[in-house]
Amino acid sequence: MDDLVLIATSAQELQDMIDVCQAWCERSRLQINNDKTKIMGIYETLRSSRTLATFVVTSRFPLSRPATQTHLKEPDTFIYLGLKLDPVLSMDPATQHIKKKINWAYLTIAAVAHSIRYYSSLRSRTTRSSPLVLFRIWQACVLPFAAQNIRYLRTPTQLQRIQTALTNSLQRILRSYTIAEILLLEFGVPPLHLQQACQLISLHYRYTISHAHLIAAHFYRIRCQFLLSNRHPHQSIETRTADAHTLFSLKGMYIDPHTPPQVAQAKPRNRNEAFANFLKPFASAVWHKDIHRNHPAS
Numbered sequence: 001m002d003d004l005v006l007i008a009t010s011a012q013e014l015q016d017m018i019d020v021c022q023a024w025c026e027r028s029r030l031q032i033n034n035d036k037t038k039i040m041g042i043y044e045t046l047r048s049s050r051t052l053a054t055f056v057v058t059s060r061f062p063l064s065r066p067a068t069q070t071h072l073k074e075p076d077t078f079i080y081l082g083l084k085l086d087p088v089l090s091m092d093p094a095t096q097h098i099k100k101k102i103n104w105a106y107l108t109i110a111a112v113a114h115s116i117r118y119y120s121s122l123r124s125r126t127t128r129s130s131p132l133v134l135f136r137i138w139q140a141c142v143l144p145f146a147a148q149n150i151r152y153l154r155t156p157t158q159l160q161r162i163q164t165a166l167t168n169s170l171q172r173i174l175r176s177y178t179i180a181e182i183l184l185l186e187f188g189v190p191p192l193h194l195q196q197a198c199q200l201i202s203l204h205y206r207y208t209i210s211h212a213h214l215i216a217a218h219f220y221r222i223r224c225q226f227l228l229s230n231r232h233p234h235q236s237i238e239t240r241t242a243d244a245h246t247l248f249s250l251k252g253m254y255i256d257p258h259t260p261p262q263v264a265q266a267k268p269r270n271r272n273e274a275f276a277n278f279l280k281p282f283a284s285a286v287w288h289k290d291i292h293r294n295h296p297a298s
Helices: 011-027 092-119 122-128 131-141 143-147 156-174 180-187 192-210 215-228 237-247 251-255 268-294
Strands: 056-059 068-071 078-080 083-085
Touching (some): 011 056, 083 092, 092 131, 092 143, 092 156, 131 143, 131 156, 143 156, 143 192, 180 268, 192 215, 192 268, 237 251
Antiparallel strands (some): 056 068, 078 083
């Protein structure tokens, strides 16, 4: 068992859930890794303005020994499934973490590119160090770090920081310092704000159509009702999802979710992928409009 999350609305409720989980683990002969178990309180205010609670894991196994208590730590940030979270969910630490991963991946590719250029045979050096080969390596090693969790980023500034780091890494790998938007266009890499829009629209489809039975989907639909009643926080994922539908001229699909005919023809297990392909022409249309608006001569 791995990646277990306990969500509670009060400190006492969370402690009760920890006790139940510990009791189940002891019956199943499992042990909680206390070093990797962290507490993250999600609050709208800073931690200094609230009363901290203490959480413990009480171990009663083996029975021949007295029960022991281990206090769980509450860090300032916590990485869960590759996403760095902070108590107020500002996503600024997540942005910095994504930039660091992009830079780490770039350094790895730079070392590989150096070896290809200077330590390969003369016959294969030109082929192996071609821009297309280097781009494929960059596409496999760097791009996933930038695109994996961008749907959780809240502000355009955060998105732009990652876009700058991503573009700089591609320019340095290819040793091509042309206009960033044109370089991405030549290799068919959409800007991150369009990739984020695709992820948000796909998430809306998943939570309202294809996987509406999930608990997360139920919570999402409740939060969307608050959005329609104008009682929703600014820059929330529901607000950004509605804006993404507007950007792609799919507002009707947000208000009345349905499966497009070309997606309905796919097998049920392939419909999420088919829906992602359905969004590509809409993203391309917006992308080309942005290019012609920003660079009329191109």
